[in-house]
Each structure stands twice: as structure tokens, then as C-alpha cells.
Amino acid sequence: MHHHRHSVQAVLFIYLFISLFVYLLISLFIYLFISLTRLSELRTGQDCIIIGTLYKQMELKPSLLKEISEQNGLVAPPLGNGSRSRYADVSDELILEDELQRVSLTGDNIIPA
Numbered sequence: 001m002h003h004h005r006h007s008v009q010a011v012l013f014i015y016l017f018i019s020l021f022v023y024l025l026i027s028l029f030i031y032l033f034i035s036l037t038r039l040s041e042l043r044t045g046q047d048c049i050i051i052g053t054l055y056k057q058m059e060l061k062p063s064l065l066k067e068i069s070e071q072n073g074l075v076a077p078p079l080g081n082g083s084r085s086r087y088a089d090v091s092d093e094l095i096l097e098d099e100l101q102r103v104s105l106t107g108d109n110i111i112p113a
Contacts, residue, residue: 040100060089
């Protein structure tokens with residue numbers, strides 16, 4: 001039993017060592033061959049691949065504030081037609097954001113609600 005514990009520890013050590021080595025290789029490759037640029041640093045017309053969070057701004061989305069207010073008997077400001085069968089609308093906006101900035105996505109390939 002004692003021997004088995006050492007072999008598991010050895011396998012875990014080897015796995016962690018290999019994982020760290022692969023991480024360092026990938027980091028080195030990115031540093032040497034790929035230019036990382038924030039959204040705020042892009043120039044008009046510059047081709048790029050953006051990695052970030054996709055957010056959909058929906059004017060008809062339900063309001064959590066209104067729901068909590070109703071549950072607790074508080075008066076909430078009017079926020080629309082109440083219950084809806086559909087919350088998406090053609091006026092919705094797709095936004096891609098990184099840690100500093102948001103970019104509105106537009107174009108023929110953006111599918112409306």
C-alpha cells in the first residue's frame with residue numbers, strides 16, 4: 001500500500017511537470033509569434049481575431065429589480081409591458097468586450113432576434 005502511494009505521487013509529479021512545460025512552450029510561442037493587442041489599441045481596417053465576452057444588449061429583457069420588488073411588496077418603477085412571450089427584438093445589440101473596452105458587432109452576418 002505504501003509503494004502504491006509513492007507511484008501515484010510520482011505520476012502526479014510527472015503530470016504537473018509536463019503540464020507546466022507545455023504551458024511554458026505555448027506562452028513562448030505566443031510571445032514570439034503572435035501579436036496580442038487590446039481592443040483599445042486596434043486601428044481602423046486592421047485584421048484581427050478578438051477573444052472576449054459576447055454580450056447581448058436586450059431592451060425587452062426581464063428586470064430582476066422589478067421581480068425582487070414585487071416579491072417584497074415594494075413599488076418598482078414601470079419597466080415595460082410586464083410578462084412577455086418573447087424578449088428578443090430586432091433592436092437588440094451584440095457587443096464583444098475585453099477587460100477594457102466594448103465593441104458593437106454589426107454587419108450582414110449578424111442574425112437579428
